[in-house]
Amino acid sequence: MVKIKELPDAELVQGSYACAGCGGILAVRLALKVLGPETVIVTTPSCLLGVTTFYPQLAFKVPCVNVTFPSTAAAVSGVVAGLKRRGKKGVKVVGLAGDGGTVDIGLQALSGALERGDNFIFICYDNEAYMNTGVQRSGATPLGARTTTTPVGSIGRGEERPKKDMLGIVAAHNIPYAATASIGYPQDYLSKVQKAMQVEGPAYLQVLSPCPPGWGYRSDLTVKLARLAVQTGQWPLAEYENGRLTVKEIANPRPLRDYLAPQARFAHLLG
Amino acid sequence: MLTEGDLRKGPNLATPLLSTTTGSWRLVRPVLNPKRCNNCLTCWLFCPEGCFTRGESIVSLNLDFCKGCGICVAECPREALTLVEEGSNDARLSER
Amino acid sequence: MRAYLNGNEAVAAAVKLARTEVVAAYPITPQSTIVEKIAEYIAAGSMEADYIRVESEHAALAACYGAAVTGTRVFTATSSQGLAYMFEMLHYVSGCRVPMVMAVANRGLAAPWTIWADHQDAVACRDTGWIQLYVETAQEALDTCLQAYKIAAHPEVLTPVMVCLDGYVLSHTEEIVDVPDQEAVDRFLPSYRPEYSVDTQRPYVFGVGAGPDLYSAFKYYQQQAILKAKEVIKEVDREFQAHFQRSYGGLVDLYYCHDASVVLVVMGATAGTAREVVEYLRRQGEAVGLLRLRSFRPFPVEDLRAALSRARVVAVLDRDCSFGYEGVLATEVKAALADLPAQPQVAGFIGGLGGRDISQEELAGIFRHCLEAVRRQDRGEELVVSGGWQK
Numbered sequence: 001m002v003k004i005k006e007l008p009d010a011e012l013v014q015g016s017y018a019c020a021g022c023g024g025i026l027a028v029r030l031a032l033k034v035l036g037p038e039t040v041i042v043t044t045p046s047c048l049l050g051v052t053t054f055y056p057q058l059a060f061k062v063p064c065v066n067v068t069f070p071s072t073a074a075a076v077s078g079v080v081a082g083l084k085r086r087g088k089k090g091v092k093v094v095g096l097a098g099d100g101g102t103v104d105i106g107l108q109a110l111s112g113a114l115e116r117g118d119n120f121i122f123i124c125y126d127n128e129a130y131m132n133t134g135v136q137r138s139g140a141t142p143l144g145a146r147t148t149t150t151p152v153g154s155i156g157r158g159e160e161r162p163k164k165d166m167l168g169i170v171a172a173h174n175i176p177y178a179a180t181a182s183i184g185y186p187q188d189y190l191s192k193v194q195k196a197m198q199v200e201g202p203a204y205l206q207v208l209s210p211c212p213p214g215w216g217y218r219s220d221l222t223v224k225l226a227r228l229a230v231q232t233g234q235w236p237l238a239e240y241e242n243g244r245l246t247v248k249e250i251a252n253p254r255p256l257r258d259y260l261a262p263q264a265r266f267a268h269l270l271g
Numbered sequence: 272m273l274t275e276g277d278l279r280k281g282p283n284l285a286t287p288l289l290s291t292t293t294g295s296w297r298l299v300r301p302v303l304n305p306k307r308c309n310n311c312l313t314c315w316l317f318c319p320e321g322c323f324t325r326g327e328s329i330v331s332l333n334l335d336f337c338k339g340c341g342i343c344v345a346e347c348p349r350e351a352l353t354l355v356e357e358g359s360n361d362a363r364l365s366e367r
Numbered sequence: 368m369r370a371y372l373n374g375n376e377a378v379a380a381a382v383k384l385a386r387t388e389v390v391a392a393y394p395i396t397p398q399s400t401i402v403e404k405i406a407e408y409i410a411a412g413s414m415e416a417d418y419i420r421v422e423s424e425h426a427a428l429a430a431c432y433g434a435a436v437t438g439t440r441v442f443t444a445t446s447s448q449g450l451a452y453m454f455e456m457l458h459y460v461s462g463c464r465v466p467m468v469m470a471v472a473n474r475g476l477a478a479p480w481t482i483w484a485d486h487q488d489a490v491a492c493r494d495t496g497w498i499q500l501y502v503e504t505a506q507e508a509l510d511t512c513l514q515a516y517k518i519a520a521h522p523e524v525l526t527p528v529m530v531c532l533d534g535y536v537l538s539h540t541e542e543i544v545d546v547p548d549q550e551a552v553d554r555f556l557p558s559y560r561p562e563y564s565v566d567t568q569r570p571y572v573f574g575v576g577a578g579p580d581l582y583s584a585f586k587y588y589q590q591q592a593i594l595k596a597k598e599v600i601k602e603v604d605r606e607f608q609a610h611f612q613r614s615y616g617g618l619v620d621l622y623y624c625h626d627a628s629v630v631l632v633v634m635g636a637t638a639g640t641a642r643e644v645v646e647y648l649r650r651q652g653e654a655v656g657l658l659r660l661r662s663f664r665p666f667p668v669e670d671l672r673a674a675l676s677r678a679r680v681v682a683v684l685d686r687d688c689s690f691g692y693e694g695v696l697a698t699e700v701k702a703a704l705a706d707l708p709a710q711p712q713v714a715g716f717i718g719g720l721g722g723r724d725i726s727q728e729e730l731a732g733i734f735r736h737c738l739e740a741v742r743r744q745d746r747g748e749e750l751v752v753s754g755g756w757q758k
Contacts, residue, residue: 004316011321014336015289018319020296021340026319038567042433054576055273055282056290063565064286065436066574067429068455074426078391078433078441079565081417085388085439091567109429112422186316212340220341223317273581278588280562281464281525283436286572 002190007033016059017051021219023209023226024048024125027183028096031123031207034193037062039092040083042076044069044106046098047132048125070105072097073113076120092197095122099140100130102206103166114173114202121196121203124166127211135214139164142234145265147214152268170204171240178204178240184226188237188248195241208235216264228259293320297339299354302365305329307351314343314352372544374537377505378444378470378530379404380544381512383414384552385468388439391419391430395449396482397534398472402444424449428456428469435465436573438564440516442467446534447474447488454492460527461496462589463574466519466559467527468512469497472538473635473686475721483722484534485686486634490663490695496589498528498596499663501634505542507615508532513547513556514603520559521603524596526589531663533636535722547611555610597665618667620659621674623649627656629737630678630711632700634660637684637725644730655734660696668703675704678711679744680737680752684730686719693717697754712740712750718757729757 012032018025024047032039041064043049049066052059067075076095083091095113097106102124110122129147130136137147141159146152150159170178176199181189189207196203210226212219229235230248232255237248260266277284301314308329315323320336323343344352355361372380378401382390390409392402408414417434421427424445431441445453450471460467471489475481489499500515502508508530515528532538563571577585601617608614620638623645624630631641638659648655658674660667675681681704685694692698697715704710716733719725733755740752 004312007316009325014321015287015291015293016320017293020338021342022319026317026342029319029321030316040565040567050576053286053572053574055284055578055581056288058284058286058288058572058575060286060572061570062286063567063570064572065433065565066572067432068425068459070425071429071456074391074421074423074429075433077419077421077426078389078430078435079437080433081389081391081419081430082434082437082439082441083565085417085434086437086564088437108422109426112426115422116420183317218341220345222319222340223342223346273584275588278584279523279592281462281589282575282577282585283463283563283571283573284575285563286570 002034002187002194004187008036010037012037012061013052013059015057017054017057018047019213021212021222023183023211023222024098024127025051026222027125027207027209030183030186030190031193032062034190035092035094035197038090039094040065040079041094041096042067042072042079043096044072044101045132046101048096048098050132069101071109072101072106073122074109077113077116077118080118080120093120095120097124098131099124099126099128100138103139103164111173114170114175114204117201119201121205124206125209126206127209127214129214131211131214140166144269146268147265158268166206167238167240171245174243175202175204176200180206180236180238182208182226182230182235182237184223184230185237192239217262221262225259225262228254232256232259234259292335293338294335297337297357299339299341299356300334300337300362300365301332301343301352302355302361303330303332304351304353307349309349311348313346313348317342317346368546370544370546371541372505373539373541374505374508374532375400375472375539376404377509377544378512378532379408380546381509382442383408384547384549385440385513385516385556386558387416387442389417389419389431389434389441390443391421391427391434392443393421393424393427393445393449395424395446397474397538398444398446398449398470401470401472424452425456428453428460431467432456432460432463432465435467436565438559438561440559442469444470444472446472447476450488450492451476454495457492457495457497459574464525464589464592465527466525468515468519469527469529470512471529471531472534473531474534481721482534484536485720485722487687489529489531490687493664493695496526496593497664498526498593499531500528500661501531501663502537503636503638503659505537506544508537509544509546510607510611510613513552514607517556517603518596518599521599524592524599526593526596531635536636551610555607593665597667600662615661618662619670619674620661622657622659624656624658624674626654628654628679628741629734630656630658630675630681631730631733632658632660632681632683632696634663634696635686637719640725640727641730644727644734648731648734653734653738666699666703671700671703672707675711676707676709679741679750681711681713682716682733682737683713684716684718684733688717712752714752715754723757
């Protein structure tokens, strides 16, 4: 288990142009506390790329390889092979993509890299829609959520399909480690990052990262909503290890309304 | 500023490079009441911008990158942080 | 060492001799035997490289990019649909100014489905910012791949290179190829070590975002770099000549052009057929010549103008079409010659699509058609010459 008090002081991402209260940048900042400076990030056009690597505001203190939207995991494979050829051992290669860049357009490349067994960590910061382009639905958008492409009207009731079971898809590749996490549970999340670092071969993490403008809530609620998603059973914390899937049980789940009510994207469901 | 030499090599640049801070985005600012802080590090952990520094007995706050999201205030278990409006008397007092 | 190799084997031999460190590729006909051969080398321990068995061409180029920014020499190969699938990454790699070499075994694009040669695949990628070199023989394929690594990584170029060889006609046809010694190649081509690479001690962002002013500036210098490649391609070809006693004319390969009144312009293996036709017609006293365009991008405007300024008719044979206009090369040759004082007439011919054979008779027909127009002008008529399509 990661001990919060023992995390390093160094901020490896700072000065980004992320929105106030961005869950995604918090997910990345926290992960880098565990990953440390011997890390290479590979990322794609997304909120993250836009807010951390747009000249003249470059916010990472670790190398960052930007690539095209479908290609995170493919470029990861290249970086892994290249570093190996250069004899650079002990450098962790981390693919970072949003939910669209992971479960939709990035899925083929991710499947390829997982199946090849390359040694890398893939972190999907999941804010449940294409936020960078203006909140369009993705395969990770939950049932009922209003987005700009699943609007609510006299017929439309928001997203019509449940969220894609990405953990199941990833686990089907029989990789050494995969997990879901939430920035509302940092110790759990960061312990999973640590496990992901320790395994040999691909590791996948999908961390729920609430988005104030995309979900329509006050920016100070980011962490609370990340917790409520777990407490209401909306976002199960699960781990796939040694071929076994375990899901953290919620002893006394809170009413779903507690999670939905603060978010404008679900307002039409509550009447 | 980028030189012609930089431009000739393509859009690959040394990082970090911060041309500005993001503190000016802020409409409200968090103010720490040191008497209530017990150094639990909740704010340090959850600040998306990494604005808190751990100290011997309490945290300290650097507002250079603080965007005023209010997460630290919402998460502080001891109500040691409050949000005040920028430009208000409370904000001015906090600078003393 | 002399060996009996087809074009694909010649490319694979070059990739090995260049001490390429990372290969990422996806199978597609007629390219596949290049990467099969490389996989064999690696499996046999005769080539030290990582082969990334990617799930698509798009991923192939992304993986090559990832490996290249770590400071390794990389290679991929593709054809046709695969090249089209790479389109997004082509722009990205050249925009990031990442040197790499890709062999393109040229093949037509569907629909209708075809696996045979034409130039539509590579020509459609004209504006992706890659250097495109077209070869005529398996020997030239090998030699050009070696040259390409040197051109791509030249500090004033830093631009990826496509080496284009006609599918089947070159990719699968054996000829005697002189395979240089490893030591000789090492002397010609030093190992690739860029000024900066992925390094946690000296972190870089690769492919930053840029606002309009900076974007324009980066694109301006990208254009300067690929224009600079015109000199570098020639220089490297001369250097290659000094090391290996073979050269290909740099940007253009001229054959009986100096006094020709009719010159045929082609790219790729068709030049082999055309040379025989030129010789045949020369023996009959006709002033004909051949210009084989080796470098399609950068486009050698100056060399074309110098070589064609005395011609009266320039026939351009395109194995591609810009639908709704004409053959792409025809348009470009016209534009290149447009303001010459005595501007030759340019006639565009489209043929050899989807692997269709271009016979000596057909090439002779193009020459005779153009020679006839010249004779009509000699008789006092206006010089008018029409193009054609091999229907």
